[in-house]
Amino acid sequence: MADLTFGETLGQLSNGSYNPWVESIFGYLKIIPIAYICRSWPGVTGLLNALIPAGIKEQRKTHMRFSKERVDKRMARKTDRPDIWTFVTRHSDAEGTGLAPTELLSNGTLFMLAGTETTASELSGLTYLLLRNPAQLERLIKEVRSAFSSFDDMTMTKLSQLEFLNACLEEGLRLYPPLAVGLPRTTPKGGAKVCGHWVAGGTTVQAPIYAASRSSSNWKDPEKFAPERFLPEGKQEYASDRKDSLNPFSFGPRNCLGKK
Numbered sequence: 001m002a003d004l005t006f007g008e009t010l011g012q013l014s015n016g017s018y019n020p021w022v023e024s025i026f027g028y029l030k031i032i033p034i035a036y037i038c039r040s041w042p043g044v045t046g047l048l049n050a051l052i053p054a055g056i057k058e059q060r061k062t063h064m065r066f067s068k069e070r071v072d073k074r075m076a077r078k079t080d081r082p083d084i085w086t087f088v089t090r091h092s093d094a095e096g097t098g099l100a101p102t103e104l105l106s107n108g109t110l111f112m113l114a115g116t117e118t119t120a121s122e123l124s125g126l127t128y129l130l131l132r133n134p135a136q137l138e139r140l141i142k143e144v145r146s147a148f149s150s151f152d153d154m155t156m157t158k159l160s161q162l163e164f165l166n167a168c169l170e171e172g173l174r175l176y177p178p179l180a181v182g183l184p185r186t187t188p189k190g191g192a193k194v195c196g197h198w199v200a201g202g203t204t205v206q207a208p209i210y211a212a213s214r215s216s217s218n219w220k221d222p223e224k225f226a227p228e229r230f231l232p233e234g235k236q237e238y239a240s241d242r243k244d245s246l247n248p249f250s251f252g253p254r255n256c257l258g259k260k
């Protein structure tokens with residue numbers, strides 16, 4: 001993500017250790033549910049803030065500091081190799097009509113948060129599920145190894161054509177959604193119809209992703225790792241599955257920008 005966003009790799013795969021910036025993301029993430037609660041009951045903000053362990057608060061600060069350093073460094077560097085920041089800076093002109101420095105920082109932080117732990121969680125979750133299901137793992141290994149003769153052959157386009165691999169990714173996202181909570185949205189002043197129900201204006205609504213993905217109202221054998229539910233061979237057995245309830249990247253105009 002650091003490479004994609006700021007054009008500079010953190011080298012974590014080559015040195016096998018966590019960069020402190022990435023490490024601090026865990027602390028940052030732990031504050032998010034507390035912020036959710038505070039938004040719903042502003043009266044308890046002071047109490048909850050006092051209860052947050054000092055170590056976690058420190059990690060949040062560290063994360064912001066590293067993000068600021070990266071943003072400043074990238075802003076100072078001219079490059080011909082496009083990265084996400086190339087697009088961000090197009091909207092940060094000096095005349096004051098573009099993104100303010102604080103907005104640049106929050107975008108830098110957002111990209112690192114949104115792209116790192118999500119992808120890593122999905123891959124960890126799926127690896128776990130495959131290890132618990134050796135027959136499925138075997139089938140996946142066969143599919144991958146018979147499709148490619150070398151590592152360089154494994155392009156994004158070719159990988160996206162592997163049916164079983166993609167079914168595994170879908171099933172992994174269902175059982176192990178990296179963003180498990182519901183994402184709050186507020187109804188407009190005059191109220192709105194949500195899922196067939198009239199909801200008063202100013203109400204926060206959300207659809208918890210984990211619950212929807214594991215509910216027996218939506219899925220046959222919801223706890224079972226069954227990638228075949230996403231394949232033609234499982235069409236009959238899993239005909240009752242409500243696939244439209246699977247939205248690990250959220251839904252609507254503000255859904256995940258990294259989904260594809």
Ligand code: HEM
Nearest residue numbers: 114115118119122178179183248249250254255256257258
């Ligand atoms: C398995 C991987 C991922 C999952 C499950 C995931 C999930 C999500 C979800 C649920 C949201 C919606 C937040 C909302 O509605 O408020 C979101 C937003 C976002 N994601 Fe992802 N994400 C993943 C990977 C990525 C990657 C790789 C990137 C960057 C390339 C990325 C960038 C973003 C950004 C920028 C937003 C905010 C979009 C906006 O507010 O308009 N995500 N992601």
